[in-house]
Amino acid sequence: MLKLPLADIKVKIQEKAGISDEELTSKINEKLDALSGLVSEEGAAHIIANELGVKLFEETFSGKLQIKNVLAGMRNVELVGKVAQIYDVREFQTERGQGKIATCVLADETGQIRVALWNSQAEKINEVKEGDMVKVKSAYSKDNNGKVEIHLNDNSTFVVNPDGVESIQVQTGITRKKLNELTEQDQDVEILATIVQIFDPKFFEVCPECGKRAREKEGVFVCPAHNSVRPDYGYVMNLFVDDGTHNLRVVLWRNQVQQSLGKSHEELVGMKDNPAAFEGVKTDLLGRIVKIQGRTNKNEAFDRLEFVANRVVLDPDPSAEIAKLDAELKSVKSADGEEKAVVEKEELSVKEKVVEKETIASKEAASTDSKEEELVVNPVEKSKAEAATSLKEEVVKEPVLESxxxxxxxxxxxxxxxxxxxxxxxxxxxxxxxxxxxxxxxxxxxxxxx
Known part of the structure; x- marks a missing residue:
């Protein structure tokens, strides 16, 4: 089933039906009351859209899609994007056998989306690099914790730099931030910090088929999707990092725990009942520099900001980090240089105006001095000028006599x-x-x- 967020539903209804947000909200609330809570707010909005003759999905089924138009539940998805991030191939074991999954992030002018390549498709991730153009066909979309993803199975196609597809300018890559710069809305950011504290991992039972949490009932573990199962184990680990501006709790799940500890899944599960074996691992990690990519999350229970990791790199390459710092420094200097050039230009303009005024004043003074010099050089003319001035004054002062x-x-x-x-x-x-x-x-x- 296709899933369209409530906010997008409301926008489409308002645009096509020409009604205000207040009027639409009132209609939705009336529908909720009339149905006595039998439908959700999204369901009520769908009903309103149908009553007003608004088609919510007609724009999303016309050939190649933009990333912003991909909805959870779509089939035969086709899109083109630029590779923004690449993650390692991961292997897993289920009752059906062994499998593989590789993930990357594609971007276009409208947004970014995570792409998962399963089994035979996973090896294709080795053919791409960041910045390549990729065309995806016959894929399907699904929701993963509130985010839409694209998945490729054996019937899908993943073509790298296809003919006739030109490169596009998009905002790719990860934004590096300091810990004191992080906000609740940060997604796809990177931090560089030192590990200062590590907590023991917590283990829990999961379904080996789908990875969902399996809970014990009457002595057996039950998966909501696959009923009774022989559980596998998932795990989560917390650590604190500090970059000199702030310290922050980081949450690492199964894949990220493996990346940070350098251990396989089997090795970690073997440590589940032997906490003492983990002490040496913690000692080895303390004080090491780590580069972590992920997103922020507000922990409502403790009213604090946390960082949820999706990729962990221990001891990142110093030369690469120095090159990144040099690039940032040059960018700052360039911006400062442009600002300084503007200030200097304004100061020069002011100086030119001052010089111009001084020049005009100097010329006027020189003209007055020149006239005085002419009178001194020619005493006859000076005498005539003084006599004429005196005569004018007398004429003005003398009263007029009437006849x-x-x-x-x-x-x-x-x-x-x-x-x-x-x-x-x-x-x-x-x-x-x-x-x-x-x-x-x-x-x-x-x-x-x-």
Whole structure:
């Protein structure tokens, strides 16, 4: 059965049905109430999608898939990706016989996905290297602890650098972080630290067919998928590492325990009932430098951040680590150099503006000095200039005299104006009353207009 995360279901419904997140959430809650808890939230969302005529899976069955569109439960999966990581081939034993599995990580423009090659396909992992392009056909997908994986069986194909497939630019590889830089959301990260404490491994029974936990019932061990089984053993080991910035608990499961201890599965199972045999192994590991790839996990019970390993490398190559540090240092210096160049350019621009202003001021001062020098050199011209300036000042200060004709004219014009004022004062009382009536009428008119 295909499995689509609830968040993706809701996004598809909102895009195709044109409804808001609040409206969709309300519809889902109403459906949950109507069915009295008989379906999950994802199931209710599927029902809503069907009622609204939204097809959730039509985009994912059209030829080659992008990694982001691979869903758990698909068959005949075809995709192309660049090899981002390669892991060692691992052998295992079951009641049916011996088997092999190899894993790698493929990436494209949309994401990354783990690919598992079983039995006859496992040897093909030796033909690839990181950065190669790979085409996968006739594979199937499944869910593994909440993550989708691609699996290849004997009927699948795994082609390295196929014809007609061009290399793509993707973010490949692992991000190296210091312990104090890790967050709860970190996936596919790498740490380099020193082992400072080791705990004894814990053993538990598992199904030899599927690897799931087998529990004892009435004297026999039962697997949820294969019923009564003769159990094999899985194991988990914890250790503490420190890189100078912080210390952190690291969780190692079966494969990673084998990698870190350099022991086979049979050797480790043989130590299960002999804890004293493990003391020498712990002593050998303490103080050694280890490179671990994996992801972070929040341990809710103890409210702490832990690191879950998927690959362990003891005593990594010093020359490779030095080369990586040199590359990081050059990158930092390059970034610092670019920033310094920008600052120097800005400072140079400011200096140029200052010099330009000083040059203009200098030219203006030089022009003034030149004019003064010309007056000193030619005393006649200087004398003329001083005389002209003095004359202008006298003209401005000297009062303007009016002629007798102008004075007489002003007197004659003033007489009629005075007479008009006197005539106005002689108005009759009736005229004042009429004027008041006119003002009243005007006020009435204005009030009407208002």
């Amino acid at each position: 007798a004709a102008d004075i007489a004219k002003e007197k004659n014009e003033a007489v009629p104006e005075a007479e008009a004022v006197l005539e106005k004062d002689k108005k009759k009382p009736e005229d004042d009353l009429a004027l008041d009536e006119e003002l009243v009428n005007l006020d009435d008119l204005e009030s009407v207009n208002d």
